[in-house]
Amino acid sequence: MIKTKSTNKKHGVSFQEAETVFDDENAIYDDDDEHSIDERRFVIVGKSDIPNLLMVCYCERENTEVIRIFSARKASKFEKIGILLTEVHYESQL
Numbered sequence: 456m457i458k459t460k461s462t463n464k465k466h467g468v469s470f471q472e473a474e475t476v477f478d479d480e481n482a483i484y485d486d487d488d489e490h491s492i493d494e495r496r497f498v499i500v501g502k503s504d505i506p507n508l509l510m511v512c513y514c515e516r517e518n519t520e521v522i523r524i525f526s527a528r529k530a531s532k533f534e535k536i537g538i539l540l541t542e543v544h545y546e547s548q549l
Contacts (some may be wrong), residue, residue: 468503473511473527475504489510496525500534510534
């Protein structure tokens with residue numbers, strides 16, 4: 456609960472909004488090797504339901520379907536460009 460409040464206050468993004476990024480079929484997923492010390496971590500950049508373009512850091516709990524979100528923030532300009540390029544590529548494949 457405390458982490459949720461601090462992330463919302465610091466980045467203006469709630470974990471409830473961040474959860475909706477996983478529904479974005481055009482989201483970009485990547486390994487977060489830099490922060491994968493005790494567990495394997497990942498990042499996803501995608502559109503939330505609001506829609507905001509967010510970057511969410513998370514891990515998947517072993518032997519469960521539970522996803523633990525560590526942080527969520529609005530995507531940087533660089534991350535936005537990556538999403539736009541992915542969408543253009545996806546649309547050109549149709």
